[in-house]
Amino acid sequence: MSSSSPHRRTSHTTSHRTTHRRAAAVALAGVAALIATAVQSGAATAAPRQAPAPGAESVELTPAQRAELIRDADAAKARTADGLGLGAKEKLVVRDVLKDRDGTVHTRYERTYDGLPVLGGDLVVTTDGGRTERVVKATSKAIRPATVTPKISAGKAEAQAVSAAKAAGTEGAEADRAPRKVVWAANGTPVLAYETVVGGLQEDGTPNELHVVTDAATGAKLFEYQAIHNGTGNTMYSGTVTLGTAQSGSSYTLTDTARGNHKTYNLNRGTSGTGTLFSGPDDVWGNGQASNAETAGADAHYGAALTWDYYKNVQGRSGIRGDGVGAYSRVHYGNNYVNAFWSDGCFCMTYGDGSGNANPLTSIDVAAHEMTHGVTSNTAGLVYSGESGGLNEATSDIFGAAVEFHAANSSDVGDYLIGEEIDINGDGTPLRYMDKPSKDGASKDAWYSGIGGIDVHYSSGPANHFFYLLSEGSGTKTINGVTYDSPTSDGLPVAGIGRDKAAKIWFRALTTKFTSTTNYAAARTGTLAAAGELYGTDSTEYKRVQDAWAGINVGARSGGGGGGGTSFENAADVAIPDNGAAVTSSVTVTGRAGNAPANLQAAVDIVHTWRGDLVVDLLAPDGTAYRLKNSSSSDSADNVNQTYTVNASSETANGTWKLRVQDVAAQDTGYINSFKLTFP
Secondary structure (H helix, E strand, C coil): CCCCCCCCCCCCCCCHHHHHHHHHHHHHHCHHHCEHHHHHHCCHHHCCCCCCCCCCCECCCCHHHHHHHHHHHHHCHHHHHHHCCCCCCEEEEEEEEEEECCCCEEEEEEEEECCEEEECCCEEEEEECCEEEEEEECCCCCCCCCCCCCCCCHHHHHHHHHHHHHHCCCECCCECCCCEEEEECCCCCCEEEEEEEECCECCCCCECCEEEEEECCCCCEEEEEECCEECCEECCCCCEECCCCEEECCEEECEECCCCCEEEEECCCCCCCCCEECEECCCCECCCCCCCHHHHHHHHHHHHHHHHHHHHHCCCCCCCCCCCCCCEEEEEECCCCCCEEEECCCCEEEEECCHHHCCCCCCHHHHHHHHHHHHHHCCCCCCCCHHHHHHHHHHHHHHHHHHHHHHCECCECCCCEECCCCCCCCCCCCCEECCCHHHHCCCCCCCCCCHHHCCHHHHCHHHHHHHHHHHHECEEEEECCEEEEECCCCCCCCECCCHHHHHHHHHHHHHHCCCCCCCHHHHHHHHHHHHHHHHCCCCHHHHHHHHHHHCCCCCCCCCCCCCCCEEEEECCCEEECCCCCCEEEEEEECCCCCECCCCEEEEEEEEECCHHHEEEEEECCCCCEEEEECCCCCCCCCCEEEEEEECCCCCECCEEEEEEEEECCCCCCEEEEEEEEEEC
16 A cells, blocks of 8 residues: 555554454354454454355346346435444445345445545445345444545645656646545545546556545545556457447448447557447458457457356346446557556557557457456456455456356467467467466465555466466366466465356455455455355365465465364464563474474464554474564554464474564554464
8 A cells, every 4th residue: 555654553442352252253143244344354253154055146137127226225325324323424325236046135335424435435235135134344444534624725636646647657647637525444544635536648658547545634645546457250369250240221330239239449549539430341350460450359349248248147247337338449559559458437448459569459368357347346346556456456367267268269268377369478478377376477376465565467466376276276287278287375285166166256255245445365254255155154165265265375274175284273362462572372282293394384363453563473392483474564454364384394393382473563452363283
């Protein structure tokens, strides 16, 4: 998270014991009572242990059915707000709705305070027969800013935002519209702020839509994120295919009347406007070569149709917004433009032609990737920065792969390689690898505490890796002629459940569990909740979700079906003094011969309001310390819920092992919830 202020503090008004008991009660109540703060923190105690009957899959809604549900939710929003205990100045705005086969309804809301949009105030309410079963919030903080009267002018906020964009290399940076007053609630205590959207062009020629949030009292930059998400036809990548077109007189256009009237336009090297709708007299588009302008149009149009069909026929979503309305595509953007992007502003996908204008970025997985940015924007709204930004990018890669597999096109077979057809690197290698993301030289294979500080295209790596592991499992295998060799961060094997089930779980989590601020820990909790609802919390699928997350260093193993081992656990609470002395939680290991393994697993569950304050060590029986986590003033998330792999092969296994935790900064508090050692 970008911020010009130092280590920000939040109030902590609930005792650790009360918090723990509430979390435990939530867990025992099961999926139906999984509360918002648990989902966002990813606390282990919040993982659902019971579930309603599995198979709680969302049904396909016609645009009319969806509109009726939205009208019902809108009519009841005041009563819903009251039932949620929102303040008198808070109101709900209905954003999206899904319905399960059993009648359960999931309604996604934005929130306002005193008429101002609350950024980071979104929430999802799940109801059954009119009774609220679960609420997932982007923030657990009460929305009560100290004031709604700014101390700095909108002009000053705008100038600072434009300056930030120029510093980032934006050409022609200027505010697209006047700054708007908002309540910023995505990090810490909600405050009055300005949101400024800066246009222009990024360094590579991509349109700029930089959102800058400025504290309305101090002028400090609180946050910024980029809203432009990079990312019969004779096609270049998919062979000869059937396209949805429209006829008017003796002319045809690339207008897909069966898919929300999706249209494909030719920008003809331009960088603005809609361009010209592809039209012709013969309903034959392109010749398979990049030199023919229609070829890229055919590829983009085909990719959009495949993506529409996948979401409608597999996930039950009619169009990006779920309202049956098609987006549109623009091809031939700029000159030698090596990128593609989604824009909420135009509700469209845009594709460049690549280096030398020789490889248009219009392959199936790229088209699905860009359209999925639109789906994410209209569901979870994952902010395109920090860990949520990595999850946003990964979601597009995940469904890019899912659409490609579902298409079953013999010219572009399904794989877990992103952008393998477009030769963006110039050497035939793909843009990203899902089985081992680090093969691209920059992406990360597993989660670590600072991952939110890197580019979202690289912080997406662990989630991509999770999806691959959940789909196919670890180790070496060949699929559709491509050989993969996927490792795990804990050195233990993971067995897959198949990509179709994995995609169902991710989509349900995206649409009913994730919010704008979801991080990796919360994504684990959300996907576990989704797996519990779809397949049951005692199911193999549920356990494999746990194991796949552990395989990328997020949370603990299932304890069954994922590698096994002998575990020793201490679940007693240990309070952590604020900015005080170190405390320990101990386990006594017995019955082990010889030394500890090189892949000893230390599962740490700490509830804390600012995990960056914490230094965490594992102490061997002889007192040797193994550092698990350093403190970091920029690591502002809550809680530590992670399994660490330790090479303890020089230590005697039997004896008393300790988890040592010290809070090295003031004002935030917490406790050790549990500590578990697993000997594989």
